[in-house]
Amino acid sequence: MASTSSSTPAAEVEVEERCRKRKRAARAAEPAAPAQPSKWRTRREHEIYSSKLLEAIRVVRAGPSAAAGAAAPAPPRGRAVGEAADRELAVAARGRTHWSRAILASRRRRLQAAHRARLRAPASPPSRHDAAAASASAASASAAAAKGTATPPLARKAKVLGRLVPGCRKLSFPTLLAETTDYIAALQMQVRAMTALAEALSAVSATSSPGAGSSSSSSPL
Amino acid sequence: MSSRRSRASVSEEEINELISRLQTLLPSARRRVGREASTTKLLKETCSYIKSLHREVDNLSDRLSDLMATMDHNSPGAEIIRSLLR
Numbered sequence: 001m002a003s004t005s006s007s008t009p010a011a012e013v014e015v016e017e018r019c020r021k022r023k024r025a026a027r028a029a030e031p032a033a034p035a036q037p038s039k040w041r042t043r044r045e046h047e048i049y050s051s052k053l054l055e056a057i058r059v060v061r062a063g064p065s066a067a068a069g070a071a072a073p074a075p076p077r078g079r080a081v082g083e084a085a086d087r088e089l090a091v092a093a094r095g096r097t098h099w100s101r102a103i104l105a106s107r108r109r110r111l112q113a114a115h116r117a118r119l120r121a122p123a124s125p126p127s128r129h130d131a132a133a134a135s136a137s138a139a140s141a142s143a144a145a146a147k148g149t150a151t152p153p154l155a156r157k158a159k160v161l162g163r164l165v166p167g168c169r170k171l172s173f174p175t176l177l178a179e180t181t182d183y184i185a186a187l188q189m190q191v192r193a194m195t196a197l198a199e200a201l202s203a204v205s206a207t208s209s210p211g212a213g214s215s216s217s218s219s220p221l
Numbered sequence: 222m223s224s225r226r227s228r229a230s231v232s233e234e235e236i237n238e239l240i241s242r243l244q245t246l247l248p249s250a251r252r253r254v255g256r257e258a259s260t261t262k263l264l265k266e267t268c269s270y271i272k273s274l275h276r277e278v279d280n281l282s283d284r285l286s287d288l289m290a291t292m293d294h295n296s297p298g299a300e301i302i303r304s305l306l307r
Contacts (some may be wrong), residue, residue, distance in 0.1 A: 004226060057289050058289070060286075079279075079282070080286070081283075081286045082278060082282035085278065085282055103245075152252035153261060154260060155263035157261060157265060158264065159269055161271075164275075165271070166272060173236065174236050177239040177240060177243060180238055180243060181242055181243045184243070184267070184274070185246060187245070187271070190278055191274060191277050191278060193281065194285060195281060198281055198288060201285070201289070202288055205291055
């Protein structure tokens with residue numbers, strides 16, 4: 001395989017690293033390179049997400065007390081639906097991105113904390129601290145590297161962005177960019193799917209209960 | 222300067238490519254006038270776009286929970302939706 005690139009060692013190192021990354025991705029038995037945002041636009045993903053979301057919403061509706069164990073009676077149903085939507089989105093990402101893992105991990109921590117609070121005296125704060133400490137120590141190294149790749153005014157914006165995208169508070173700048181790209185694409189799909197679901201449901205409820213007052217959304221936008 | 226370049230594992234070009242990919246997702250990409258957007262502006266717009274997407278998801282989830290509350294499980298409507306989604 002003839003490489004026609006320049007003979008500078010830096011370029012060769014970059015090419016080698018890219019090859020290594022590709023091999024690592026292939027060895028992990030994942031067909032795609034680090035999460036491609038284009039997959040969120042496919043019809044198949046949209047359908048899978050919509051049906052999973054419908055199921056999750058139905059579970060939420062059926063019994064929030066059964067799931068959360070009455071330790072968190074407060075999340076209003078709207079928020080519970082939102083959380084179910086986020087969880088399904090994270091599952092759809094198949095654990096390839098930081099933000100999806102963070103969503104699932106925080107949800108698991110909260111469930112475990114609620115569960116433990118139900119059984120005995122709360123031992124949950126230590127576990128949260130452990131997880132936070134582990135992620136902080138692992139990420140402080142990359143935080144130092146981040147300063148080298150982003151000038152200060154950018155670093156401020158990047159920090160704000162890191163707070164918005166779950167689980168990306170201390171990532172390096174390029175990783176943060178990639179995560180953001182995937183996160184935005186996923187959020188767009190989430191909005192599309194939820195909008196379609198809401199339209200379908202409102203259409204159904206409008207037809208199934210005629211004369212139930214005015215339904216303002218009878219015409220599509 | 223060259224020593225810093227060799228230490229950093231990601232080059233400027235990769236960052237620029239990531240940024241341009243991000244830019245194509247943003248709604249402002251439609252009225253793009255060449256690649257004039259500075260990275261700072263792009264990041265700022267990204268932040269506000271994510272926030273607006275979050276808000277929209279919250280609105281939609283409220284709406285969905287209201288709709289699900291009024292809907293009956295076994296109504297034929299639910300069957301239709303399920304078959305449509307499958």
